[in-house]
Amino acid sequence: MFCYQCEQTAAGTGCTKVGVCGKQPDVAALQDLLVYFQKGLAQVALAAREKGVYDASLGHFMARAIFSTLTNVDFDGARLIELIRETVSRRDALAAKVKAAGGSVPRGPATLAPAADQAGMIAQGEEHGIEKDPELNADIKSLKQTLIYGLKGVSAYADHAAILGQEDDEVYKFLQEALAATERLDLPLDKWVGMVLECGRINLRAMELLDAGNTGTYGHPVPTSVPLGAKAGKAIVISGHDLKDLQMLLEQTVGKGINIYTHGEMIPTHGYPELKKHPHFFGHFGTAWQNQQKEFGEFPGAILMTTNCLQRPRNEYMDNIFTTGLVAWPGAQHIAEKADGSKDFSPVIEKALAMPGYPADTDKGSVLVGFGRNTVMSVADKVIEAVKGGAIKHFFLVGGCDGAKPGRNYYTEFVEKAPKDTVILTLACGKFRFFDKQLGDIGGIPRLLDVGQCNDAYSAIQIAVALSKAFDCGVNDLPLSLILSWYEQKAVAILLTLLYLGIKNIRIGPSLPAFLTPNVLNVLVQNYNIMPITTPDQDLKAILG
Ligand code: FSO
Ligand code: SF4
Secondary structure: OOEOOOOOOHHHOOEOOOOOOOOOHHHHHHHHHHHHHHHHHHHHHHHHHHOOOOOOOHHHHHHHHHHOOOOOOEOOHHHHHHHHHHHHHHHHHHHHHHHHOOOOOOOOOOOOOOOOOHHHHHHHHHHOOHHHOOOOOHHHHHHHHHHHHHHHHHHHHHHHHHHOOOOOHHHHHHHHHHHHHOOOOOOOHHHHHHHHHHHHHHHHHHHHHHHHHHHHHHOOOOOEEEEOOEOOEEEEEEEOOOHHHHHHHHHHOOOOOEEEEEOHHHHHHHHOHHHHOOOOEEEEOOOOHHHHHHHHHHOOOEEEEOOOOOOOOOHHHHOOEEEEOOOEOOOOEEEOEOOOOOEOOHHHHHHHHHOOOEOOOEOOOEEEEOOOHHHHHHOHHHHHHHHHOOOOOEEEEEEEOOOOOHHHHHHHHHHHHOOOOEEEEEEOHHHHHOOOOOOOEEOOEEOEEEEEOHHHHHHHHHHHHHHHHHOOOOHHHOOEEEEEEOOOHHHHHHHHHHHHOOOOOOEEEOOOOOOOOHHHHHHHHHHHOOEEOOOHHHHHHHHHO
């Protein structure tokens, strides 16, 4: 196997024997094969579009398949094989229509027959991994992989948005064009750079759709205090990013005597009016995703993983953990979606009722969430006044993913050391490095503002744009610095969006992506002055002068 798509890749260069994430070589090969067949499906979809043949359900299916190959989502070979089979059957049905309309499809992934069994498919996948890419130019190969990882992020957001009824064919069309392009060997370097930036634009659209889905369905988040302790009684903890799963779980547990806790990226959901209205939606359990193997063993109830960031479940809680949506682990119980999009969480509920739950209330303090663009903009006058009057000197957006590397202490220290006249905006799971710090306020404006999940980068961008309008300057001229942490491919997509928007001087860590060649990195440095993090002291000094 060879995989270098995430930040924790082995030795900072690539996982070759087994994934640091726990991905086994057979699963890696099946993921590579799924991506390869998706490229073929994309080629056929484009040929079909040319002939006026359009399959409305194809785009979301492709997003789901590509999302399945994102880090920490699907570790279950059997589910990947199902997706490969569906990809091929959709491809062949569409290709028949293309041919009937007088068109043709290219040879390669658009025509390759899948092997009949799992072993054959694994062998096929090994033939179509990253290292087998016939592209000889290392920089183009790097940009191609950057594009594919950006597409994985776009696919994740597009899938979340589609689940809430928000779709735009522009997103799907780009997914198809970009996937099909990765099979070409005739495109010059500048075209690849253009496509990578276009991926950033499309990701902004996908995040906009998701924002519309989330806020349209559940209302705009409002400032909300979230307890970190426990309430006596039975318990379910829900992790991941999927708000609809949470809604269904809350509705199905009404009156059951079960308290619902969030985990990881679910914490901002406490701020949504249509979710927080449930009295049994109690608080938050644990910290970031990479601590789950230690923390889940201590949870006295059922665990539900929606979307990504699953680690190998330990034996002590294997019977209590459930997956749903695209996330899967062989042997862990999976809650499937019904044809009408609903889910029956009874097995999770029964498990929670059979487990001890919390014997007594415990108080571990609380944190504030709910500072999406609507909340921040509603106090814009106050914020602008504080900046003009000198009470707020600078804004830092300290956000992104968390991870296991020790270098990530940088983010905790950075926030601790940021001067008292600065405000920290944060989003995604990187916040768990400092989410419970009491940083106080500036004239009633909290110094630590949780904008939301990683996809709420859209909200953060809207805040930055609104500030730049208020101050009549460009976003790059605002007293705002971006200090980002990355881990998986949604973060890659968000970074591409920031570059597409022309945002400069981004600091990124804890290490740089292994898939960027020195030349590609150089382009980023020259055009965007993107730079690796150094030490909190040094970076604060450089930013604040
Ligand atoms: Fe974190 Fe995981 Fe949201 Fe990522 S939970 S690491 S960018 O998947 O998605 O922030
Ligand atoms: Fe390695 Fe990351 Fe790929 Fe997992 S997703 S195999 S940890 S590079």
